[in-house]
Amino acid sequence: MRKLVTAAFVSLDGVMQAPGAPEEDPTGGFKLGGWTVNYWDEAMGGFMDGIFTDPFALLLGRKTYEIFAAHWPFVGQDDPIGKAFNAATKYVATTSQDPLTWENSVPLRGDVAAEIARLKQEDGPNLLTQGSSGLLQTLLAHDLIDELRLLTFPLILGPGKRLFGAGATPEALRLTANSVSTTGVIMSVYERAGEVKPGSFAMQEPSQAELARRERMKREG
Secondary structure (H helix, E strand, O other): OOOEEEEEEEEOOOEOOOOOOOOOOOHHHOOOOOOOHHHOOHHHHHHHHHHOOOOEEEEEEHHHHHHHHOOHHHOOOOOHHHHHHHHOOEEEEOOOOOOOOOOOEEEEOOOHHHHHHHHHHOOOOEEEEEOOHHHHHHHHHOOOOOEEEEEEEOOOOOOOOEOOOOOOOOOOEEEEEEEEOOOOOEEEEEEEOOOOOOOOOOOOOOOHHHHHHHHHHHHHO
């Protein structure tokens, strides 16, 4: 059985759209593409290297696949990430019948969640997502992600594609690593930690004002 690891760049308000360049994904009129570029430092490079240390297969949505397929095969063999991405198996969630031209690419069609659950049960390297905000909503809704590796940037982007959408299922996480770059980027690793366990700071005997407030909340919905 192999893990599914999600690595993502996110703004403080959870946007992950077009981190690398303005032309990357202007969907919905997004005008702030390339928002990660001015924050890179050595610590962030080390964190990213750690993501790619162990063997992996890429798991991508179609749009991210197309972005990568137009870039990584053309960076040359001297680029270590390009070399690793080109050699890795690429599983692509797609409804298109168009051929996947990047070497070692495998389409996932039909019930994508079931296909990915099946892949997780097989032997092989971990499945690693990059970008793929639409696919991530499916993974979150079906509770398929085992580990999150997030780089959270100190900026607010407003409208844009987000990491956690309305379909994410409640889940507790355990922080297993955390560091901060010289530019204020928080680099964190989270693992699954079971169900969310609510508690309460309310008084054991609520006041009449509190009881009235609760009744008002029920009425107002």
